[in-house]
């Protein structure tokens with residue numbers, strides 16, 4: 001039916017499932033310049049691939065995902081660029097057509113399962129809603145499917161729990177409900193916006209495992225947003241690092257994390273705890289990310305970058321490929337990482 | 343569900359002293375009015391002797407507290423006393439008028455919802471947009487116009503002018519009732535909807551921006567399915583209390599509107615009895631209105647509990 005994730009790697013990179021090109025998201029102004037929040041973001045996700053996006057809070061990760069799902073907050077819109085899903089352009093697609101994709105093709109999981117679940121509808125009915133609409137299932141069949149999906153996400157006693165309301169469940173169970181809801185129509189692309197950030201560490205691991213297993217079963221591709229490098233490391237195969245609305249570095253997870261080529265990625269790694277070397281000293285990145293309206297003219301990282309030179313403050317560094325599939329947006333990358341083998 | 347409704351019997355019990363308090367208040371307030379029923383019955387030219395005789399016959403010369411105790415005693419036997427002007431049991435008079443007023447109120451509520459829900463939805467999908475401004479103009483207008491004036495205008499326009507609706511009266515059959523009650527109900531609905539719309543509009547805007555509506559959209563819900571499946575019930579929760587409180591005011595409004603449209607309801611009965619100093623009838627109507635307000639309050643909480651599974655009023659009050 002659908003290509004499995006294992007077989008997909010080589011064949012489907014050419015034909016990506018989601019191709020985002022030069023995406024700009026921001027606030028359109030009637031007078032003066034538009035406020036650009038997400039600036040020229042491009043990435044590809046192949047069928048069955050797991051793609052992670054990391055970056056500090058406010059770097060534009062959520063807006064990027066929401067643009068794909070057509071869930072941008074009021075006032076914020078796609079200013080330019082293209083979002084190709086399975087060869088179809090999503091930017092400017094009529095609303096009705098786009099809604100038909102949401103569920104069976106593209107699904108989304110949010111950070112806060114408590115607020116993302118409708119408080120007055122039983123969770124089983126919320127899971128059954130998508131299958132009823134898109135798969136044309138009867139009320140009873142959709143309910144059985146919902147209970148089945150709940151069992152698959154490891155919810156004990158799913159039949160009884162399906163009649164519960166969100167406030168009657170624990171955070172971990174709620175997020176499993178969200179996952180069951182998102183995968184109930186076997187989507188080909190699952191957008192996850194920090195799905196485990198609100199959970200305890202132990203529950204985090206369990207929920208991630210469930211998510212991975214279900215996606216592997218159905219060959220679903222993941223776009224996984226988080227600020228946690230360890231989570232990307234565990235879950236994804238390729239990744240992008242975002243800073244102030246732009247992609248700083250991208251490539252395979254192994255490449256980027258073991259051989260970073262952007263000072264910001266390096267900074268993130270140095271400031272994150274490492275379970276293999278618990279005694280290593282953590283070095284925080286000095287300063288704060290710029291605000292949306294206060295992004296500097298050149299490289300957005302320049303004010304915090306220990307390697308910044310004159311050019312960094314006047315021009316935006318383009319993304320350049322270092323090795324196939326691994327690219328970075330830094331003028332000084334070669335010089336900085338000269339001693340490090342590529 | 344049922345255990346969350348366990349607060350109802352307690353609330354019903356609490357309403358008994360409230361109803362008593364109201365009768366007490368009205369009893370003494372009513373007797374502050376100058377003149378009495380004997381004078382009202384016999385007219386201006388009656389001799390003082392005949393007025394005194396009738397006063398004694400009606401028991402109006404007894405001390406007030408004795409009259410009140412008598413009223414309570416009768417009430418205990420399910421008897422509201424005898425109307426001084428109609429010379430028939432008050433219970434019968436009140437029971438005869440109740441259906442008219444209750445139908446009017448229910449009808450007005452249905453019309454209010456029929457006006458408010460679509461207008462609120464229209465306004466909230468694009469706050470600050472043209473439709474929103476239009477709806478807000480309507481609410482301002484609806485609030486600014488006095489009810490009796492709206493009623494008279496509707497009569498002039500639709501009853502006298504276009505002759506599509508009757509000028510007044512109640513009709514004979516159920517179908518006629520709905521037809522005759524349309525204009526008075528509409529009058530009340532126009533007064534009631536602005537309050538509902540303001541509450542519903544703002545809660546719909548909040549709900550539309552909520553995460554769970556995002557989730558619903560991510561499942562492909564939009565338009566009417568989004569509205570009925572995810573927005574309305576959540577937005578209704580705060581509005582239910584607003585409607586509950588305003589139904590009390592609506593009763594007050596209906597008393598006046600019944601006069602304007604010559605409806606044989608509690609309002610007309612009440613006003614006639616006040617003019618004729620027919621205290622037992624005034625008491626009966628008041629008692630019923632007080633009970634009605636109390637019951638509406640309890641019903642509001644019941645609906646609130648049914649709509650919102652997070653609410654547990656029994657637990658909240660005992661904790």
Ligand SMILES: Nc1ncnc2c1ncn2[C@@H]1O[C@H](COP(=O)(O)OP(=O)(O)O)[C@@H](O)[C@H]1O
Pocket residue numbers: 037055056057058059060061062063064073074075076292
């Ligand atoms: N509704 C909104 N209106 C205006 N600006 C917004 C809105 N939502 C987000 N932003 C801006 O966009 C930036 C990126 O937001 P977001 O994508 O949520 O970041 P992230 O998910 O990486 O934390 C934020 O810094 C915020 O200033």
Ligand code: SF4
Pocket residue numbers: 262263264299300301302303305306307308309312317329330331332333
């Ligand atoms: S371009 Fe310049 S400022 Fe930006 S990261 Fe590279 S060295 Fe630092």
Ligand SMILES: [Mg+2]
Pocket residue numbers: 058061062063193194
């Ligand atoms: Mg975010």
